[in-house]
Amino acid sequence: MTRSSEPLRARLMPALATPLKRRVVFVVLVILTLWPLAHHALVAKYDINPWLFFGLSMYTSPRPYTEIVSIEIAYPGLTFRALSPQAAYASLPLRSSLRKLADGRTWYGTLYDPAPAAAEMFAALPGEIDRLAFTTRRLLLDKNGMLVARDTHIECHKARPPNPVTCTRT
Amino acid sequence: MERLLGLMSIDDRDTRGSKLASFHLILLLTIAVHQLGNDRPLQAAILLMCALAGLDRRFRRGSSGVALIVLLVRHVITFPRVSNHSYLEVVLLTLYCWIDDSRDDEQDLFLQACRWLTALIFFYTGVQKLWYGQYFNGRYLAYLAAVAPKTGTAFELLVRPEELARLMGYKREVGSGPFLIDSTFFKLLSNGAWLSEIGLGVALLFRKLWPLAVACAIFTMLVIEFIAREFIFGVLMVSMLFLFTKRDFNRRLLPGYVLFLAYLAAVKLGWVPLLHWV
Numbered sequence: 001m002t003r004s005s006e007p008l009r010a011r012l013m014p015a016l017a018t019p020l021k022r023r024v025v026f027v028v029l030v031i032l033t034l035w036p037l038a039h040h041a042l043v044a045k046y047d048i049n050p051w052l053f054f055g056l057s058m059y060t061s062p063r064p065y066t067e068i069v070s071i072e073i074a075y076p077g078l079t080f081r082a083l084s085p086q087a088a089y090a091s092l093p094l095r096s097s098l099r100k101l102a103d104g105r106t107w108y109g110t111l112y113d114p115a116p117a118a119a120e121m122f123a124a125l126p127g128e129i130d131r132l133a134f135t136t137r138r139l140l141l142d143k144n145g146m147l148v149a150r151d152t153h154i155e156c157h158k159a160r161p162p163n164p165v166t167c168t169r170t
Numbered sequence: 171m172e173r174l175l176g177l178m179s180i181d182d183r184d185t186r187g188s189k190l191a192s193f194h195l196i197l198l199l200t201i202a203v204h205q206l207g208n209d210r211p212l213q214a215a216i217l218l219m220c221a222l223a224g225l226d227r228r229f230r231r232g233s234s235g236v237a238l239i240v241l242l243v244r245h246v247i248t249f250p251r252v253s254n255h256s257y258l259e260v261v262l263l264t265l266y267c268w269i270d271d272s273r274d275d276e277q278d279l280f281l282q283a284c285r286w287l288t289a290l291i292f293f294y295t296g297v298q299k300l301w302y303g304q305y306f307n308g309r310y311l312a313y314l315a316a317v318a319p320k321t322g323t324a325f326e327l328l329v330r331p332e333e334l335a336r337l338m339g340y341k342r343e344v345g346s347g348p349f350l351i352d353s354t355f356f357k358l359l360s361n362g363a364w365l366s367e368i369g370l371g372v373a374l375l376f377r378k379l380w381p382l383a384v385a386c387a388i389f390t391m392l393v394i395e396f397i398a399r400e401f402i403f404g405v406l407m408v409s410m411l412f413l414f415t416k417r418d419f420n421r422r423l424l425p426g427y428v429l430f431l432a433y434l435a436a437v438k439l440g441w442v443p444l445l446h447w448v
Contacts, residue, residue, distance in 0.1 A: 026171045036294040054257040057298035107250045145309040146347035
């Protein structure tokens with residue numbers, strides 16, 4: 001039989017020996033067995049979303065949601081002044097960047113780099129603003145069943161290329 | 171490797187082919203109904219056609235491949251907002267594509283892998299609840315009663331009305347609470363959740379315990395579904411549990427699966443109301 005006359009399936013996926021298939025299935029099962037352990041470590045260290053990424057930890061804690069509770073801006077040489085989050089959300093370009101930042105932190109925790117969203121905000125804000133600060137908040141259920149806040153303060157500075165914006169947690 | 175895979179093997183040579191066929195249909199129907207909930211009728215229609223095509227063994231692998239592509243595209247578009255349930259669907263479809271279901275030993279491989287997955291899911295969902303520690307004093311279930319309206323019917327039976335009203339009165343803001351219920355039964359139920367999941371995950375590793383473990387796991391799934399109301403996932407898990415039995419119960423129960431999934435699809439399309447008990 002010439003190659004062109006082989007069934008399409010055989011050409012797309014050549015027949016593999018069953019022992020090889022068994023080995024592959026076994027390796028996948030081992031990975032799936034170890035992944036929830038790694039997932040738990042990632043949640044503990046980087047605050048990634050426990051409900052996502054196939055870690056089998058849905059319904060273990062309230063579904064995480066990150067909100068941005070304060071935004072501050074600063075002009076060169078001056079101190080920070082607060083920008084009302086409502087006013088920021090009223091501006092379409094800022095709203096989109098804030099949404100991106102909040103979603104990124106909700107899903108990836110501290111693994112999410114806020115610098116790209118901050119760069120968009122620098123571009124959207126009028127004037128020569130050179131620093132931005134945000135406070136992100138997640139609500140957690142404490143041992144006594146009370147909702148408590150875990151706040152993270154992030155400061156971003158305009159810098160020089162190739163990294164036009166750098167952010168640090170303070 | 172062979173010993174570990176062999177833990178999940180039984181002499182069900184006569185029913186393996188039938189089990190693969192009926193589970194394939196149930197899997198693709200649950201995925202189609204699941205997609206309906208995501209406002210993607212075209213994807214749901216393709217998946218439904220795949221389910222029907224898969225009734226013929228010759229097309230099963232191909233239809234699994236098409237369904238897998240549809241799901242993967244959806245995963246890429248929506249990542250990372252992909253539910254654990256969807257990942258499981260991808261793993262199961264990949265398995266169907268991977269094996270040659272005309273071969274008896276590969277049918278067995280498929281069933282071994284599905285059984286391992288079922289045991290892992292039970293075990294780890296319990297272990298994660300234990301690790302996060304929010305079930306010990308029942309605070310997570312109390313929080314769920316307050317914030318998830320779909321759990322209302324279940325918690326109306328489990329919690330005193332004044333307690334439920336207090337919980338539902340709390341806002342989702344700093345300082346709200348306490349999300350606790352002073353009831354021994356409620357705390358037993360809360361701890362019973364993770365204990366039974368871990369116990370069932372372990373019990374499913376022992377062939378002699380399978381009949382008892384499967385019966386208990388189905389009961390546990392019914393209780394979980396009564397509270398969490400994720401029926402599509404529930405249907406999939408129950409059908410995976412029936413892969414542990416020697417007979418092909420999924421095939422016998424196929425009309426029931428189809429009717430229930432059709433009802434859920436009709437609810438999602440807004441054609442019929444969600445019944446109070448569902």
